[in-house]
Amino acid sequence: MTFKALILGAAIALGATGSAFAAGSDLVDGNDVDTILELARGYGSASLEKQDNGDPKIKGDIDGITYAIYFMNCTKGKNCEDLNFYSGFLDLKPDMDVINAWNRDKRFGKAYLDSDGDAVVEMDLNLEHGISTDNLDADISVWSLVVGQYAEHVGYKK
Numbered sequence: 001m002t003f004k005a006l007i008l009g010a011a012i013a014l015g016a017t018g019s020a021f022a023a024g025s026d027l028v029d030g031n032d033v034d035t036i037l038e039l040a041r042g043y044g045s046a047s048l049e050k051q052d053n054g055d056p057k058i059k060g061d062i063d064g065i066t067y068a069i070y071f072m073n074c075t076k077g078k079n080c081e082d083l084n085f086y087s088g089f090l091d092l093k094p095d096m097d098v099i100n101a102w103n104r105d106k107r108f109g110k111a112y113l114d115s116d117g118d119a120v121v122e123m124d125l126n127l128e129h130g131i132s133t134d135n136l137d138a139d140i141s142v143w144s145l146v147v148g149q150y151a152e153h154v155g156y157k158k
Contacts, residue, residue: 027130030080064158089119109146121150
């Protein structure tokens with residue numbers, strides 16, 4: 001095989017790979033609020049609201065547990081770079097051993113007590129350069145598991 005044929009074959013192979021990747025690269029970023037809202041609705045009720053600073057926020061419910069998705073690091077309510085998934089459990093005040101056990105034993109979801117001593121769980125997701133719709137859906141699925149497991153872990157009763 002000549003060098004020229006080898007280069008031509010590699011270029012064709014790379015071109016085919018690039019085309020296949022581009023066709024399946026349906027990316028979602030922080031401007032795709034409606035897409036993120038629709039994906040969240042696949043796990044329970046969800047509605048679009050605004051934060052005090054005007055940035056978008058999704059308020060939802062997964063199996064009777066309220067949560068919010070905050071769009072973060074936005075420029076005038078657009079071009080948001082991250083999502084912050086948040087669920088707080090008012091008047092549920094576990095001791096630090098319970099919180100520490102969660103953080104020690106679980107990979108996803110950061111647990112802590114808020115300034116009132118209430119149980120909270122959060123999870124962050126970077127959208128700065130976009131992620132696939134399938135990956136975002138998988139991340140929301142992980143969040144739904146985190147919320148349910150955390151609620152059980154801290155003794156939440158629906």
